[in-house]
Amino acid sequence: MQYIFNVHEGIHEYIKLGRNYSFPPPPTKRCHNPKCNKLVSFRKHGFYERYYYSKEYKGKISNQTLYMSSMWMHHIIYS
Template sequence: MQYIFNVHEGIYEYIKLGRNYPFTPPPTKRCHNAKCNKLVSFRKHGFYERYYYSKEYKGKIVIRRYICPLCGCTISYIPNFCLPGFINAVNHIFEYIYNLFYRKGSINSVINQLNLKKQRTVFKENSILLQKKFIKNLSTIQNGLRQIIHKVKLPDETL
């Protein structure tokens, strides 16, 4: 299970401090394991690294892990500039998805144009995977947008 927390200091400070970053304290909440499902105080359980790719930074970042003391299930707290399941920055992902859905020409031509323009390397397979993940999570994205922008008009139907 991954939870997102706000990094008020910005990405550079988060990366500079690494494991010494003042992470949010371990939460007291119900364990997400269906067999446990008890209200517990999660304990710190080390770190892991994941790749993050954006205009500002390309490389590994540190992610804090917590563990349920009863069943051993873990949760991760990832910074708000990351998306669970994606290496690329949010703005990169939306830019590619937007251009793929509203493309004129082939998928390869759009990807090559964006790669040249932004000096990035995204392959056709990755962009198709992004499209599929986007479509799969469209209702979640719509709900998130409705919570952030209260009077937003979104279509009721999903793709």
């Protein structure tokens, strides 16, 4: 699952702030398991780095990871 959001400040501000970037709050969504389908709150879990390539920037960026609090499954936030 990917939680995609726009970085209105631009990629250079996102890179500058890194893990201190004001990420959007974790969503509350329905469980993706059709047998469950209950509302699940995501929680902040940690960060990882990945490569990002665009016209403006080429290099590593930090991304925040989330997990479903009631199921302990990892889900990733991509920016």
